[in-house]
Amino acid sequence: MRWEDLTGDQFPEAVKQAEEVCLLPLSCLERHGHHLPIGTDVFIGRELCRRTANLEPAVIFPDYFFTQILEARHVPGTVGIEPELIIRLLENTCREIARNGLKKIVIINAHGGNDNLIHYFAQIQLASRRDYVVYIPQPAYQAEEPSTAAQWETVIDDHAGERETSMILALRPELVRSESLPADNEGVPLERLKPLRDLDTYVGIWWYADHPTHYCGDGHPATAQKGEVWFADRSRALAKAVRAIKDDKEAGRLQDEFFDRIK
Numbered sequence: 298m299r300w301e302d303l304t305g306d307q308f309p310e311a312v313k314q315a316e317e318v319c320l321l322p323l324s325c326l327e328r329h330g331h332h333l334p335i336g337t338d339v340f341i342g343r344e345l346c347r348r349t350a351n352l353e354p355a356v357i358f359p360d361y362f363f364t365q366i367l368e369a370r371h372v373p374g375t376v377g378i379e380p381e382l383i384i385r386l387l388e389n390t391c392r393e394i395a396r397n398g399l400k401k402i403v404i405i406n407a408h409g410g411n412d413n414l415i416h417y418f419a420q421i422q423l424a425s426r427r428d429y430v431v432y433i434p435q436p437a438y439q440a441e442e443p444s445t446a447a448q449w450e451t452v453i454d455d456h457a458g459e460r461e462t463s464m465i466l467a468l469r470p471e472l473v474r475s476e477s478l479p480a481d482n483e484g485v486p487l488e489r490l491k492p493l494r495d496l497d498t499y500v501g502i503w504w505y506a507d508h509p510t511h512y513c514g515d516g517h518p519a520t521a522q523k524g525e526v527w528f529a530d531r532s533r534a535l536a537k538a539v540r541a542i543k544d545d546k547e548a549g550r551l552q553d554e555f556f557d558r559i560k
């Protein structure tokens with residue numbers, strides 16, 4: 298059930314059917330190498346939510362791409378929002394989702410650069426009392442089913458590599474410019490901060506240091522079939538998490554108890 302497809306009259310019934318769960322697909326507008334569209338993560342987030350909600354009914358919030366992508370502002374097409382506004386906008390969005398009756402907000406993140414943001418966002422849910430809970434299911438990052446994991450041919454595979462290229466081949470093949478895939482080693486990390494990275498020392502410029510053209514991996518072995526398998530695998534894992542979230546009564550109760558104890 299897509300939020301924007303519902304009429305106002307249908308909305309309350311959809312909330313009931315969804316057992317108050319809203320899937321919030323986070324993505325961004327970011328360069329994906331030479332061959333994939335800027336909206337790659339938007340398409341992936343949308344599809345993950347669609348498939349997950351087919352298995353475990355939920356209301357799906359519209360594409361949400363005003364997130365953390367400052368590291369791509371040196372390349373065309375990026376929309377990088379101010380950090381404070383990212384947080385306020387996400388907070389306001391969740392508040393409005395909850396005001397409409399969807400008290401379990403499930404962030405489905407399709408953009409790797411949001412990892413720190415979403416976990417920080419979950420932590421700051423404890424800043425003030427609220428009548429909803431924000432959940433971040435980890436299956437998006439966890440081990441794939443063995444048959445899914447076995448299909449990949451590349452070792453380095455991250456941004457616009459074999460997986461993401463397969464996903465877009467499955468969803469929007471007409472947007473993939475396979476002829477623009479680099480023939481050189483552009484997808485191999487430059488490791489310009491290797492001495493620090495070897496010591497697990499984090500610095501904000503690390504992604505730019507490794508991947509200034511926003512390409513990591515090799516899109517050549519990608520196929521639509523592999524993308525199809527990946528989406529089916531991930532949506533099964535996410536649907537399991539959504540089922541557990543629907544059954545959960547403890548997170549909200551503990552949140553209330555916590556705020557009751559704060560004087």
Ligand SMILES: [Zn+2]
Nearest residue numbers: 337338457461
């Ligand atoms: Zn991506």
